[in-house]
Amino acid sequence: MVTSVTSFGRSGLSDWLLQRITAVIMTAYLVFVVVYFAANDVDYASWLALNQCLPMKMFSLLTVLSIAIHSWIGMWGVLTDYVTVRLMGAKATALRMLFQLGMIAVSLLYVVWAIDILWGI
Amino acid sequence: MLTVSVYRYNPETDAEPYMQDYQVDTKGKDVMVLDVLEMLKAEDNSLVYRRSCREGVCGSDGMNIAGKNGLACITPLSEVVKNNKLVIRPLPGLPVIRDLVIDMTQFYAQYEKIKPYLINDTPAPAIERLQSPEERAKLDGLYECILCACCSTACPSFWWNPDKFIGPSGLLQAYRFLADSRDTATEQRLAELDDPFSVFRCHGIMNCVQVCPKGLNPTRAIGHIRNMLLRSAA
């Protein structure tokens, strides 16, 4: 059992599962938006109406949360592969913490910002 | 004449590793890479490598042959020689002790972690613990592993985290005991593996499958472990 404090969930299984679920949500959102634009003659009024309805806000928020979680798990994986004491020496830990905390902060900020935008429509 | 370029490093005399070229006359025969190394060794006694069985059973002569990990004793020249040249290096990712000999401590430490022995607390029967042919069949494709380390040292996830990621070889063995009907420690074994590194560092790159000289499939075994973890958590 290897322990780690900076991974998203506590277990490898939950991270792995979340990575897949969030990928499906992001894909669904992308497909929906592309199809919506392709199938409809979108103008400002209809785009506004779509984004004002609650289910769409929730779908958008879910997607933003998915992006945050997906990138947290993914970046954590990349950073613990390459920014490690084995590869870079003692300074790696501080550097990796800096990157990780920065990434987590940015993700959280984006989520809050997205909520602000979505519920401001 | 075949040109053989061999990775050389003796920490007692060399500041850093270098490649040394040898000329070998194989008399046109398609011999094994190990035979070529024996010819080199007869000429240059300072060349060091491991080998024992010379028939793909002991797993001691895993090395990087023409860029791909394999056992020198069962790799024929015809498979690896290009333009009359052959390049031989030690297995990548682990410390080199000398020439083609690597320090496998980390590899064995991962193997030890998965408790590679049957655990069974039920009272031992008078003669032996029996398995049905079907139960026994589940071990096929798992028990044949000879711990040559060709797979784990070909795995990028193992290169970056050899102290945390168990690696394909160890995980194949982990599944070998998870799948054994005589083992009763399934829950404990799974609990030990459910962290973000031990199993989940596998990204399905499948280098392990590509190189295994015994034709085994660690990626499939890792998938089985993941499914067992899912089922036990669901």
Ligand code: SF4
């Ligand atoms: S799985 Fe194959 S390559 Fe890996 S250690 Fe076992 S025999 Fe060697």
Ligand code: SF4
């Ligand atoms: S499939 Fe998994 S264990 Fe095999 S080489 Fe790829 S990452 Fe390593």
Ligand code: FES
């Ligand atoms: S010498 Fe035993 S496997 Fe090659």
